[in-house]
Amino acid sequence: MVNKAKEDIATAPHSFEAFFKKLIDYAGLFPPTQLPLEEAIHHYASYIHSCEAWMIGPFVCPASQLEKLEPYLELFSSEKPLAISALGRKAENERETIKLFKDDLASIEHFQLKHGTKVRVNQFELPLPSLNITAEFMNEVGKRSSRHHITCYCEFPIHKNDRFWEQKLAKTALLISQQNQSRFYSIGGKLRTGGIKASLIPDSNIVGSFIYHCKEHKVPVKFTAGLHHPVRLYRSEVQADMHGFVNVFVAGLMAYQHHLDKESITEILQEKDAKFFSFQNEKITWRHLEISTKEIMRLRKEYLHSYGSCSFETPRSEFKDLNMIERG
Template sequence: MKTESEIRAKVDAMQKTSSGAFLAHLIDYAGLFPPASLSLETAIRNYAAYRTGGDAWMLGRFIISASRLNELEPYVPLFSSKMPLAISVVGSKSTNTTDCLKGLQNDLAQVTRFRDRYGDTIEIGVFEMPLPPVPPMRELLHIIAKETAAHGLYTFCEVTVSLEEDWEYHMMDTLDAIAAHNAVGDPVLGFKLRAGGVTADMFPTPEQVTAALLGCRDRGIAMKFTAGLHHPIRMHRDEVHTRMHGFVNVFAAGMLAHVHNLDALTTAKILADEVPTNFSFTPKRLAWCNLMVSVDEIIQLRKEMLCSYGSCSFDEPRDDLRTLHIL
């Protein structure tokens, strides 16, 4: 059974290799969300077991909606100040600015009450904010950043329009607004990209993911990802009747795009690649074909730009990584 200090030591040791640096705290556990849709008891007990298991160094935060924080109360004793429950809170969805701000205040009040009740047994450090499907406004982003930062939260904003509704135009508008906000020195905001879902129409194309990756790169915006990234390498999956993005593809494409200033065509090729042997990890570097990223670059990019991804399974990614001899 791993302690927090042992996990930190393991991360430090693993970050001396490219695969370790790539995978350290990569996977936020979203067992409550589709397609797993586990009960809260099952999901939080899974997370508690993962936190003390041999692969705990790969595990990130437990993802839960702000409205459900109080439901965690019976399970807080599974954790301690030496092994706290690390949480990423998902904010309330809304259709307009007024309801967005009202929901934000309610969500932050839930965070405050839960923190006050349990102190250092829990650690809530990330907020995932679904923006209303309206043109992004600097004033709204300023309030979101200011209020969440005042509660000690780093916030990632998500575009909620569907992929068919001028998604790329709306996404780029949002990135421009986030970049303009970040440039004035206020608490900065990141961007959350939804990479899939439970039906084929919820999966962005490689070109759409490319637009988000390069859009964030060019504006210096940090990213996290959610949904659809159960497997390391892109592949067709019968359960969704489409190709699912691979998390190795997505993070490798983002890293290589940063390091080599890649164009959209090359970035999309990395995202669309379904050949596992085109991706390789050695002690000193990650490579896709003849393009490489060093361990030091991986560590920096994971810390500053390509932060983590939410998955409703912690087992599937690990099983596949072992099958591919990456883990």
């Protein structure tokens, strides 16, 4: 037993590796990079064949544009397939949202059957029409997701001036949680954490509320937009503070590990000093809080999934420059 314990310690990944595993979904088609399809798909193919392929998740592509990928499928194989997170279309009401969702799922099924094991579409990102959704709507989303063996992330719309927004957010998280209790393929939540101008960046209280209520109801989450940099900082191009992906995911991890309230989560989101984050062999620490590599692996797999970024290089290079990794 002692030898087995030593072996487990020796083979356990560094906390950095547990944190970064499949962390970044590649969204090169979207702003601010907004590459042409040919360039973006060639980048993705090179990434999944690189030594850092373990850090990258699926290629984010609108479901309505899947057929445009066909000329580039020769870049992929059964061993290195084109993994896709399909992006749905936004509608004004529940009925139209379900109709578009149904059509997109049919397109996905056709695309997968046509190209076999070279492609894998396991994720769908569905913009919710509002946060006033009904149980019937969420049940329909759950049924269709399960039928197509796909994980659906429902994007929570943000209305900064709605004083009841957090109550609606909590209700939506509860409805998702109730669906997840009865289905094998889970539904997740998705939040936009930035954009190309300051007005598109939600404040820390909004992001903190999302993390807190999804944690309370054990709703898996992903994020998108704005998380190009590791730690929160002011950026002149948007003339505002931008959220850091280390802040966001460490806040989520610590929220689960230490049962944090919203205020404590928000405090981590607002941290601007990288020296207070430390990635050590067997744990990550932030100030007085810590979480083991084992728990990081579990929580990343179950609840804190990934974030979409239009760049795969920038987050990795900036993280390296901050020297937050401790070895030995």
